[in-house]
Structures are given as structure tokens and as C-alpha cells.
Amino acid sequence: MQYREYINERVYSLYWNDDLNCATTSLLIFSEIFHINLNSQILDAAIGMPGAGRYGAQCGLVAGALMFIGIQGKEKGLEPEDIVKKCNNFAKGFEDEFGCLNCRDLRPEGFKPDNPPHLCEEITKKAISFTLKYLDFKILLPLQPRRGGCLGKHGRLHMCW
DSSP: OTTHHHHHHHHHIIIIITOOOHHHHHHHHHHHHHTOOOOHHHHHHTTTTTHHHHTSOBOHHHHHHHHHHHHHHHHTTOOHHHHHHHHHHHHHHHHHHHSOSBHHHHSTTOSOTTOOSOTTHHHHHHHHHHHHHHOOSSOOOOSSOOOOOOBOTTSOBOOOO
């Protein structure tokens, strides 16, 4: 895949330099690749997504992808029912590929107080690549993804472009 190196680099940077979670990281990478602006409310909404606030429920990689499918679907003029079908198909495909949708099962060590940071770096790379293959909106991906500075001086999220 033409984006493998880009995904690896961006996941590493967004995790280790910006300390972002998996849902926010995936949303930002999708927005960069597809050149879609995300407003700060979307990024704010992603703060508690991973595992439903670390409860261990739906994985933030699933939640971020589902959000982006809705964003991209509306951008491309899809009807709500078509977006719902795409989300359903995505969830089924993700479960087939990764075994489940739950963070507590996908996260390498589950949730323990002494977990090191960013345990999900590798699965994040795989899930983002999987999602890019899934997105079938009949568009040509740009040759060069667009990077945005999505964190301000004080760590506050803002518009990406």
C-alpha cells in the first residue's frame, strides 16, 4: 500500500510526540489522506472514545473509522441509510479481520494500572491500513497526503488545515 510508510510515521508521531489516542489519531490520518477538514468538536468528541473511556468497550479504532465513514459519506453525497450500511459492513469486516470490536480484547495487555503508554501502536497501523482498503467511495486518493498541525502550542486541538 502506498501509505504504509506515511501511516507508520504519523501513528508514531501522533502517539509519542502529541500523546493522542487511537480514535483521534485515526481520524486525523484519514482527514489528512482524504483532505477533509475536521473541526475541533469532532476531535473533542474523540477524546473519550477509546474503549468507551477506557471501560474496555468499543475500540477507538472502530469508533474513529465509523465517524470518518459518516463524514466521508456525507462529503460524497451518500444518503444516511447508505452510510449506515457502510458502517455495518465495516464493523463486520473489522470483526472478521481482528476478531472483535472490543478494546479490552484487542488491546495487547488489556487495561492495567501499570500498562506502558501506547500499547496499541501496531494494531493502530494495521487498523488504519485496513480501513483505507475498506473505504470504497470511488475516489482517487491524492498522491501526497496533506499534513496539518492539529495541536497548538498549548496542546489544544484545532482545525487541521
